Each structure stands twice: as C-alpha cells, then as structure tokens.
Amino acid sequence: MFLERNPRFVSRLTRDTLAMILAGGRGGRLANLTDWRTKPAVPFGGKFRLIDFPLSNCINSGIRRIQVLTQYKAHSLIQHVQRGWGFLRGEFGEFVELVPAQQRLDRPLWYAGTADAVYQSLDIVKAHNPEYVLVLAGDHVYKMDYGPMIARHVESGADMTVGCVETPVDRARAFGVMSVDEHGRVLAFTEKPDHPEPVPGEPDTALVSMGIYVFNRDFLVRVLREDAENGASTRDFGKDVIPAAIHQARVVAHPFRDPQTERQPYWRDVGTVDAFYEANQELIGADPELDIYDENWPIWTYQAQLPPAKFITSHTGGEELPGMAVDAMVSGGDIIDGSIVRRSLLFSQVVVNPGSVVEQSVVLPAVTVGRNCRIRNAVIDEGCHIPDGTVIGHHPEHDRRYYHVSPNGIVLVTAEMLGQEVRHVR
Numbered sequence: 001m002f003l004e005r006n007p008r009f010v011s012r013l014t015r016d017t018l019a020m021i022l023a024g025g026r027g028g029r030l031a032n033l034t035d036w037r038t039k040p041a042v043p044f045g046g047k048f049r050l051i052d053f054p055l056s057n058c059i060n061s062g063i064r065r066i067q068v069l070t071q072y073k074a075h076s077l078i079q080h081v082q083r084g085w086g087f088l089r090g091e092f093g094e095f096v097e098l099v100p101a102q103q104r105l106d107r108p109l110w111y112a113g114t115a116d117a118v119y120q121s122l123d124i125v126k127a128h129n130p131e132y133v134l135v136l137a138g139d140h141v142y143k144m145d146y147g148p149m150i151a152r153h154v155e156s157g158a159d160m161t162v163g164c165v166e167t168p169v170d171r172a173r174a175f176g177v178m179s180v181d182e183h184g185r186v187l188a189f190t191e192k193p194d195h196p197e198p199v200p201g202e203p204d205t206a207l208v209s210m211g212i213y214v215f216n217r218d219f220l221v222r223v224l225r226e227d228a229e230n231g232a233s234t235r236d237f238g239k240d241v242i243p244a245a246i247h248q249a250r251v252v253a254h255p256f257r258d259p260q261t262e263r264q265p266y267w268r269d270v271g272t273v274d275a276f277y278e279a280n281q282e283l284i285g286a287d288p289e290l291d292i293y294d295e296n297w298p299i300w301t302y303q304a305q306l307p308p309a310k311f312i313t314s315h316t317g318g319e320e321l322p323g324m325a326v327d328a329m330v331s332g333g334d335i336i337d338g339s340i341v342r343r344s345l346l347f348s349q350v351v352v353n354p355g356s357v358v359e360q361s362v363v364l365p366a367v368t369v370g371r372n373c374r375i376r377n378a379v380i381d382e383g384c385h386i387p388d389g390t391v392i393g394h395h396p397e398h399d400r401r402y403y404h405v406s407p408n409g410i411v412l413v414t415a416e417m418l419g420q421e422v423r424h425v426r
Contacts, residue, residue, distance in 0.1 A: 009151060010062075010147035010148065010150070010151050011062055011147075013131075013132065013147065013150045013151060013154060014061055014062040014063045014146070014147050014150060015062070015064075016130055016131035016132060017063050017065070017130055017131070017132045017133070017134050017146075017150055017214075018065045018066075018067065018125060018128050018130035018132070018133050018134070019054075019058045019063050019065065019066045019067065019133075019134045019135075019136060019146075020066075020067045020069060020118055020121070020125070020133060020134070020135050020136070021040075021051070021054050021055070021058075021066065021067065021068045021069065021136045021137075021138045022069055022114050022117055022118075022135065022136065022137055022138055022211075023038060023040040023041075023051055023068050023069060023070050023074075023077060023138030023139075024038065024069055024070050024071030024072055024074070024101060024111055024117060025038065025039055025040075025071075025072060025138075025139070026038060026039060026072045026073070027039025027042070027139060027271060029271050029272045029273075030042065030270075030271065030272065030273060030276060031273055031404045031406075031412055032381065032404055032412055032414045032416070032417070033273070033276070033379070033381060033412065033414075034072075034073075035414065035416070036073060036076075036422060037073055037076045037077070038070070038071070038072045038073050038074055038076075038077050039138075039139045039271075040077055040138035040139045041074075041076045041077035041080060042139075042270075042276070043347055043364050043365060043382070044141060044270070044276075044279070044280065045141075045280065045283055045292055045299075045345075046283070046329050046330075046331045046345055046346070046347055046348075047301060047303055047331055047332075047347070047348065048292075048299055048301045049077075049080055049301065050138065050139045050140070050141065050270065051068070051077060051080070051081070051138050051139075052084075052299055052300060052301045053140065053141050053142060053143070053299060054136045054137070054138055054140070055068075055081075055085060055096065055300065056143075056297075056298065056299045056300045056301075057136075057142075057143065057144050057145070057146060058134075058136075058146065059300060060143075060145070060297050060298070061144075061145050061146040061147050062147060063134065063146060064088055064092075064093070064094035064095075065093065065094065065095060065128060065130065066095065066096045066097065067096075067097045067098075067099050067121065067124065068081055068096060068097065068098050068099065068138070069099045069101075069111075069117050069118070069121060070098060070099065070100050070101065071100070071101040071110060071111055071117070074100065078098055080302055081096060081098055082098070083302040084300070084301055084302025084303075085300075085302070097124075099121055099124065101117075101120075102120065111235075112234070112235040113234055113235030113236040113237075113239075113240075114135075114235075114236050114237045114238075115224060115227055115233075115235045115236055115237050115240060115241045116228070116235035118133075118135060118220070118224060119224040119225070119227070119228050119235070122221055122224065125217065125220075125221075126217075126221070129217075130217055131216075131217060132150060132153070132154075132214055132215065132216060132217065133214070133215045133216075133217055133220050134146060134150065134212070134213070134214050135212070135213040135214075135215065135237070136211070136212055137210070137211035137212070139269075139270070139271070140210065140211065140267065140268065140269055140270075141266075141267070141268045141270055141279055141290065142210075142256075142265065142266055142267040142268065142290075143265065143266070143290070143291075143294070143297050143299075144163075144212075144256060144265070144267075146212075148254075148259065149161060149163060149212070149214060149254045150214055152252070152254050153214040153252065153254070156184070156250075156252045157250060158214075158216075158250045158251065158252040159215070159216055159219040159245065159249035159250050159251065160213060160214065160215050160216075160219065160220075160223075160242070160245050160249065160250075160251045160252070161213065161214040161251070161252045161253070161254050162178065162186060162189075162209050162210075162212070162213055162242065162251065162252070162253050162254065163209070163210040163211075163212030163213070163254050163256055164178060164207050164208060164209055164210060164253045164254065164255055164256065165207075165208060165210055165255070165256050165264055165267050166199065166202075166205050166206070166207060166208075166255075166264060167205070167206055167207075167208045168204060168205065168206075169196050169198055169203070169204055169205065169206050172193075172196035172206035172208050173192060173193065173194065173196060174192060174269070174271070175192065175208035175209060175269070176189055176190065176191045176192070176208060176209035176211075176238040176242070177189070177190050177193055177196040177197055177206050177207065177208050177209075178190075178207050178208070178209060178253060179197050179207070180207065180253045184252050184253050184254075184255075185250065185251065185252055185253075186242075186246055186251040186252065186253050187246070188243075188246065189209070189238070189242045189243050189246060189251075190243075191236070191238035191239045192238075196208075207253065207255075209238060209242075210256060210267060211237075211238075213237065213242075214254075219249060223241055223244065223245055223249075224241070226244070227240055227241055227244070266289045266290045268290075272406070273379065273404070273406040273410055273412050274406045274407060274408045274410055276362075276379065277362055277379055277406070277408075277410045280345050280362045281343070281345070281360070281362070283329060283345060284327060284328060284329055284343060284344070284345055303332070303348075304332075304333075304348065306331075306332030306333035306348055306349065307332065307333055308332065309330040309331065309332065309333070309334040309335070309336070310323075310334070310335050310336070311323040311324060311325070311336045312335065312336065312337040312338060313338060314337055314338025314339075314354035314355075316338060316354050316355065321338030321339070321354050321355060322338065323335075323336035323337050323338050323339055323340075323352075324336065324340055324341070325340075325341040325342075325344075325346075326340070326341070326342045326343070327342060327343045328341045328342065328343060328344050328345065328346070329344075329345045329346065330346045330350075331346055331347050331348040331349075331350070332348050332349075333348045333349035333350075334346050334348065334349065334350045334351070334352075335350075335351045335352070336352050337351070337352065337353055337354055338353070338354030338355065339352040339353060339354060339355065339356040339357065339358070339369070340356075340357045340358070341358045341359075342357070342358070342359045342360070343359060343360045344358050344359060344360060344361045344362065344363065345361075345362050345363070346358075346363045347363060347364050347365040347367075347382075348365045348366075349365055349366045350363050350365070350366070350367045350368075350369075351367075351368045351369065352369045353368070353369060353370055353371045353373075353388075354371055354372075355371050355372040355373075356369050356370070356371060356372060356373040356374070356375070357373075357374050357375070357376075358373075358375045358376075359375070359376040359377075359393075360376050360377050361375055361376060361377065361378040361379070361380065361393070362378070362379045362380070363379075363380045364379070364380060364381050364382040365382050365383075366382055366383050367380050367381075367382065367383065367384045367385075367386070368384075368385045368386065369386045370385070370386050370387050370388035370389070370390065371388045371389070372388060372389050373386050373387075373388070373389065373390045373391070373392075374390075374391045374392070374393075374394060375390070375391075375392045375393055376392070376393040376394065377393040377409060377410055377411060378392050378393045378410065378411040378412070378413060379410060379411070379412045379413070380392075380413050381412070381413060381414040381415065382415075383415050383420075383422070384413060384414065384415050384418060384420070385415075385418070385420060386413075386418070387418075392411055392413060393411050396409065399411045402417060403417050404417070
C-alpha cells in the first residue's frame with residue numbers, strides 16, 4: 001500500500017482534517033443518568049467522560065483541529081472540555097473549539113438532527129478550510145487511529161467513508177446497517193431496520209455504522225445544503241444523508257480492524273443503562289478488552305487533584321471491621337471505612353461507611369454510602385447520599401417502586417429518587 005511506502009502520507013492527511021464531534025444529544029435510553037447532563041458528559045471508567053474517547057483518539061491520531069458541537073444540558077460537558085482540553089496551542093493552528101447550538105436569523109431553531117448540527121456550522125468549517133472533515137459521535141467507547149481511515153478514504157477516491165463494525169444481527173437493529181460490494185463500496189444503508197441484512201455467508205452478523213464519517217469538504221457542503229433544502233428530510237446522517245449519497249457519489253466502508261491481527265478491536269455504544277453498566281464492569285476483569293492502561297494510546301481527561309484512596313479498619317462495638325476492596329477499581333479520594341467493596345467500580349471521592357457491602361456496582365463521583373447498607377447490581381449516580389441501612393438490588397419489587405430498574409435488573413439510583421437536592425452535576 002502507498003500508506004506503507006510513505007509513512008508521512010497519513011500525517012499530512014490528518015493535518016488537513018477538521019474533526020467535528022457531535023456532543024449535543026441527550027441519550028434518553030440512559031434514563032435518569034442524562035437528566036442533568038448530556039450523554040457525552042456521562043462519567044465512565046472511574047475517571048473519564050465518554051467525550052474523552054473521541055477526543056483522545058483525535059489527539060493520538062495527530063488530528064489537532066477539533067470542534068465539539070453541543071446542545072442539550074451542556075454545562076458539565078463545557079466545563080470538562082475547558083478544564084481538561086485547553087492544552088493545545090492556538091498559534092500552531094491547534095484547538096478544541098466548543099460550538100454551542102446557535103439560533104441563526106434564518107433558522108431560529110435548535111439542531112434538528114445530526115446532519116443539521118454540522119450544516120448549521122458550515123460557516124465555521126469553511127473558515128478553517130480543511131481538505132477533509134471527520135464527523136464523530138461523542139458518546140462511544142473505543143480506541144481508534146483515524147489516520148488509516150482517512151488514508152483509505154483518499155486512496156479509494158471516495159466522496160464519503162463510513163467506519164463500520166460487525167455486530168450480531170439481534171443487536172444491529174439499534175444501528176445503521178449497510179451492505180457493501182467486494183471493493184467496500186456501500187450499496188445500501190438502512191437506519192435501525194427491523195430486519196437487518198446479514199453479511200453474505202454470515203447469517204448471524206451484520207455490518208453496522210460506527211457513526212464515524214470522513215467527507216471531502218466540498219462534497220460535505222453540497223450534500224448538507226441539498227439535505228437542508230429537502231422538506232421531507234429528518235436532517236439525520238443515517239436516515240437521510242448517507243442513503244442519498246450512495247446514489248449520487250462514491251461512499252466506501254472502512255472496517256474497524258487491528259492492522260496487526262486483523263481482528264475487530266473494542267467498540268461499545270453505551271447507550272442504555274445495561275450497556276453502560278456492562279462496559280464499566282468489563283474493566284474490572286483481570287484482562288479487559290479495553291486497555292485503559294495502554295501508555296501507547298492514552299485516554300486523556302481532566303482530573304481533579306485528589307488524595308489517594310484510603311482503606312480504614314473501623315472499630316465498632318468492640319469489633320474490628322477492615323475496609324477492603326476485592327476485584328474492584330477505586331479512584332482518588334475514595335475512603336473505604338470498615339466496609340467491603342466487591343467486583344465494583346468506584347469513581348472519585350466515594351465514601352463507604354462501616355458495615356456496608358457494595359457488590360457488582362458502579363458508583364459515580366462524590367457518593368456517600370451510609371452505615372450497614374447492602375448494595376448490589378446498581379449504578380449510583382453522582383452526589384447521592386445513601387442513608388444508613390439502605391438495601392438496593394436485593395428486593396426487585398421494592399427497587400422498582402423507588403428507583404429505575406433496567407431490563408437486565410440493574411438498579412439506577414439518583415439523588416432525586418432519594419428525595420435529595422441535586423447538586424452541581426460534573
């Protein structure tokens with residue numbers, strides 16, 4: 001390949017690329033986790049936010065011109081990006097720009113869809129004058145070098161390239177499903193079909209879009225203007241722009257593959273409470289598929305300056321209760337006081353008081369668990385104060401009465417459900 005003969009080929013392409021991260025969606029399938037924050041701002045993995053993954057992928061790929069398009073309840077997202085992603089140097093043409101939804105004079109509306117979000121920002125795109133535009137979802141968890149995808153886009157002579165992964169057919173209903181020819185050209189694209197078309201020869205597998213698109217700039221401008229003039233359009237990339245582009249231009253699929261093993265790397269859409277819980281739980285294992293300890297592809301983020309986690313032996317009623325965490329991940333500022341944490345992931349500044357047991361749970365920042373609580377199979381939202389003696393995840397009927405219970409039985413608890421005031425959500 002030309003890419004292998006000329007290593008600087010990719011670096012020149014990434015330098016001429018503008019990344020646009022769509023970070024304005026609520027993510028309603030995450031239930032109450034997005035009551036006060038946009039989905040890309042949801043905490044993940046003990047110290048990160050979902051937005052950190054596409055941002056880190058861009059930086060690690062050599063893409064240093066990045067726009068983050070915001071809309072729904074974006075305050076915590078804006079704070080996080082300002083605090084953690086302000087290290088790029090503007091004088092070198094590097095930036096992470098926050099682009100809020102703007103009510104323009106000719107269109108006094110919020111973004112009508114993913115395509116409309118980019119369309120309403122075309123003046124900013126043209127001001128930066130990139131050769132290529134990389135459009136990314138802001139709420140998926142994965143590590144990906146975008147350079148080879150952009151190189152494939154150029155080498156194939158495509159107008160648009162769609163990143164894709166193979167997914168079991170029964171899960172593909174939640175994504176855009178495509179069919180391709182032997183050269184990778186996209187022949188059909190259907191958004192969230194009831195009956196996904198399987199990959200030829202693999203009846204249990206479908207090829208789905210990752211929500212990652214590379215465009216030639218001028219082609220992007222043209223198709224978005226055409227879409228804006230189409231009164232029947234829903235202004236969505238998957239439902240409208242891609243199907244239309246297939247019939248008038250060259251649209252190519254880029255399979256997400258490890259170049260060394262040819263295997264499909266880790267990629268998760270954590271769009272439901274169950275998927276969010278499972279993806280966090282996977283990190284606790286001895287050899288998780290997503291390696292967040294990888295020094296060659298670090299996930300960058302903003303992190304407050306906090307003391308180390310602390311484990312305390314409590315002396316209660318003449319009895320010694322050691323504080324311990326088993327098969328668990330804990331974070332800065334955590335205090336495990338005479339309590340037990342098993343197979344759980346704790347974010348920062350979590351306090352678990354004496355006599356309590358937290359099992360198979362995901363506990364977001366600044367949660368206090370009172371004395372003698374029993375919690376399992378739960379997601380505890382930021383800032384909750386769990387009263388002494390509370391039992392969560394042991395009695396399904398009780399949990400359904402007071403909390404949100406997912407289809408797989410994961411109990412989501414928020415401050416409002418506990419009758420507590422919602423403090424500032426980070």
